[in-house]
Amino acid sequence: MNSLTVRALLVRGMLAGVAAGLLAFGLAYLIGEPGMNAGIAYEDAHTHEHGMELVSRALQSTAGLATAVLVFGTAVGGITALAFCFALGRIGRFGARATAALVAAGAFATVYLVPFLKYPANPPGANDPATIGKRTTLYFLMIALTVLLALAAVLLGRRLAGRWGNWNATLAAATAFLVMIAVAMAFLPAVNETPKDFPATALWQFRLASLGIQALLWSTFGAVFGYLAERVLEPKPATDAVPANAERTAAAAH
């Protein structure tokens, strides 16, 4: 029975991820593509080699972009739903919706926002293609480190909650998390490869667009998954749609 609940939540997480991915794709197409095109225009003006185009720009900016964002949404939706299963009832007295919102916010912060502060998104042309190996390693290392430190902070908060109360324990765990992240950021190498004449406005707008796309994806996921998870976990509606016999039981209890 519990296993079926986990499966139901996993499926809903993936569905919520698809919904979030659809919205994020729309926003990415509207506000992300101008920055992509600006980067590619800069690249074209500065490199002499023109490699064979495997996928046209028209396809990359529509079907390709949609594929990437939808697969990303589905995958992170599934993983976050599984994280929600672990978190439910274990991070304080939160119901399904509040837990979904907290887990989605935590996932957004650990998987995207904090790593972004150290290694922000870059448009084409803003990096040296030769360093892709180093940049990939550092970016995924930063994500893994942030997720692990966040999990450690949650466990620490749970441990302290008994003695210090929820509020102080949460503050202490969050402080510990921020200190450790600051130390990690100070020691990990910086990536500053953007050419001096790269258009600064395009870079700034590209990064804001990336932040907006991810924020929309995760907030949509949190809201939709919270609604779906609540219907799985708390099927009895709490308000006006109370069945007649439940009302009678409630009346008899008084």
Next chain:
Amino acid sequence: MAHSAIAPAPLSPPAVLKLPIRAILPWAAFFGLLMLVLLYFVGAEQGATSLLPGAGVHEWVHDGRHLLGFPCH
């Protein structure tokens, strides 16, 4: 609340449901891994590392890879 004296137990807010860890683990192990593989193909395949030959996957997800924040090229 005076009415709460009627309630059977002193713990008035209902306990939140917990899903047993061993019910979650099989799903997390299998589907968690599957989702990570999907993320790898969106975020990194044919960049720093390649499982498939060519650059088709990289080229297809190219714009999403940049805009979702992954290092691309």
